[in-house]
Amino acid sequence: MNPYRFYQDAYQTELDTQVVRLEGNRLVLTDTIFYPHGGGQPGDSGELIIGDQRIAITDTRYSQDRSAIEHFLDEAACEGLGLSEGDRVTITLNWVRRHRHMRMHSCLHLLCHLIKDPVTGGNVGTDLSRAEFDLSEPLDKAELEARLNATIAEGALVSTEWLPESILDEQPELVRTMSVQPPRGHGAIRMVRVEGLDYQPCGGTHVNNIAEIGKVRIPSIKSKGKQNKRINIELVD
Numbered sequence: 001m002n003p004y005r006f007y008q009d010a011y012q013t014e015l016d017t018q019v020v021r022l023e024g025n026r027l028v029l030t031d032t033i034f035y036p037h038g039g040g041q042p043g044d045s046g047e048l049i050i051g052d053q054r055i056a057i058t059d060t061r062y063s064q065d066r067s068a069i070e071h072f073l074d075e076a077a078c079e080g081l082g083l084s085e086g087d088r089v090t091i092t093l094n095w096v097r098r099h100r101h102m103r104m105h106s107c108l109h110l111l112c113h114l115i116k117d118p119v120t121g122g123n124v125g126t127d128l129s130r131a132e133f134d135l136s137e138p139l140d141k142a143e144l145e146a147r148l149n150a151t152i153a154e155g156a157l158v159s160t161e162w163l164p165e166s167i168l169d170e171q172p173e174l175v176r177t178m179s180v181q182p183p184r185g186h187g188a189i190r191m192v193r194v195e196g197l198d199y200q201p202c203g204g205t206h207v208n209n210i211a212e213i214g215k216v217r218i219p220s221i222k223s224k225g226k227q228n229k230r231i232n233i234e235l236v237d
């Protein structure tokens with residue numbers, strides 16, 4: 001459905017690929033394992049390997065018209081770098097960072113399972129993530145943290161599927177986040193299922209089993225406006 005490899009296998013850390021173009025410090029490749037910033041998840045970082053030369057990739061983003069994925073190369077290392085179409089290169093992910101994003105992102109979906117109130121926002125970070133809910137009742141931080149960790153420890157498979165985007169008209173309740181509607185116009189929508197717990201449209205990368213998230217901590221729950229509560233999440237390990 002989608003040519004990008006991070007959708008086929010979120011665990012692939014290295015890829016031999018080819019250059020499409022280098023514009024300034026923005027490199028487009030024929031294929032990529034690097035996730036582009038979007039859906040509340042940061043863009044990937046890592047390295048571009050050309051022979052014995054290693055160049056830092058500092059960020060990954062969609063091009064302005066979203067037709068391509070651009071890898072942002074370290075500016076200084078770009079000078080004199082003669083890359084042209086068809087050149088063979090290797091890219092390798094900063095896997096520790098990406099895996100933290102996968103663990104964090106899956107964890108936010110578990111909060112959507114534990115808290116049934118409307119989701120008003122969310123953001124995945126490497127060290128700190130947050131989910132926001134329009135809550136009618138107060139939340140007990142210690143109790144929520146315990147329930148979250150118990151859910152993670154029990155484990156559940158995470159899988160994805162593509163559905164025709166008409167599903168969003170037929171079942172609008174599938175969209176949990178009020179502030180962000182899934183992208184339309186591609187004909188298909190990517191659904192992420194945490195077996196028995198959560199099912200919603202999502203373009204992010206996830207762990208294969210929620211047990212992989214490991215222990216988490218809720219350092220704070222902050223009030224944002226009258227009903228809006230921001231839940232902050234950290235990975236313990």
Ligand SMILES: [Zn+2]
Pocket residue numbers: 105109201202203204
């Ligand atoms: Zn998601």
